Amino acid sequence: MAEKRRSGPVMSDPKAAKCETDHEFLSQSGVSALLRGALLKLVESRSEDPIGFLAEHFGHLSSEVDDGGSENLTVSRSLWHLSLSHHSQRSAFNNNVRVAYELLTQSAPRRRRTGGVRGVVYTEVLRCLCSEGGLSGASAAPLLQCIQCHDYEAVPFELFRQGVLTCSVFADYIRKSQCLYAAVARAPDRPAERALCQAVLATLQEALETADGPDVARYLEASAKISPAKLAQAMAEARPPSQQQEGPTMDAQEFEDAAAALFIARVRKVT
């Protein structure tokens, strides 16, 4: 609904710029593209606080435009991009990882721009991802040891994406293992019985160690091993219901560490 302002004969002074239509003004300044990008990002991330999200988005954009930013700022900006979508939203997640990677490679001083993100920056990103995912330093340490890189190394994109995905998935995994512990313990104030915990972790390990073969067969076999019936059987064997007295217990941290070990055993070490 742009109304053309009545302009007299064409004037050659700067004031003529104001006589263009609203439509032309928007397209010249690139604001429509800017808003479109912002809305796309908002829809992808489905944030619960849209206004806060948009404020952060424009804040990051403006600081990018003003200057390259210090390295810390770049890391926090790339972390913000990585937090936009869950790893299960595969295409959105991949896009965000690509954006974060570009941000980190471009932030390096020109002479140091080798084929990838600097190792120290990469390790810092992973560490922050783990802490943002709710993992303590101690929980995340074994994983980071597997996948982190030396300070001087240059991390290519595929490795960067793999590391970021592994950290996100690991954070979810640890959260799930906490839920599992709560289910096995049956009461929030009592620790779970050791025999039950070990039986439950053993079934998970057995499912993870399903022999190689066609994917479908492997999935079917593994899911048969962790069906409710199989678990009921395993738990009943581990602690017969007739046994009334409580056996030794396992606390939450130990359970979490054991579960984490199962995951980390399957993470490929960086070579």
Place this chain on the structure above:
Amino acid sequence: MSVEPVSCTIKSPVALQIGDTVSDLSRPGVYITDITLAEPVNIQEISFKNYYTAYLTVRVQQREDGSVKWVTCLRNHCLMANPHAEAGSHDYFSIYRQQMSAKPDNVMTVRLILRQPSSEWLSFNIEEINIYPCVKEDTEWDVPAWLSTLTPVETSLDLKGLPDPETVSSSIQQMWALTEIMQASQNAASIGRFDVDGSYDVKLLSYM
């Protein structure tokens, strides 16, 4: 299922006639064909092509525990509904094990008795006789062990005092799925390190 017919010797049909074969002008109404088998066979099927035979009787000679005996497996099986008409006169037939009144196992000889009561036809016979043995049902594929334990155990387990298996199973399934996602996303991307066990080994360098 391609089963090879067993090798057998088919003797020429012998006519059953009253009186002298040479002088008698009437045509024979019964022919007997013997089929000798090389080794005792459990018969699954006898297939043949008919040529104007109306009724068929099958007798087998079985070897059982050293003794041999004749057993009738099929009596007057009708091949042509109307012996005077053409219907069924040139058809292909198969006699299956299930149709036989006695189990045709360990068969040494098969005797086919052909009858054609009609005087319409100059001669009658059966041709292209094939005998197929029983094939042992091999398990074509191995049923995995876990498949046989899929159906839930009928005996209800006493789950008093144990955690709810549904909740536990659901958490474990998600943990398993997350690990699978991580493993599936791993690729051969490498950073190109040259160190051996975390350190450069000087002995590996060559100065030549």
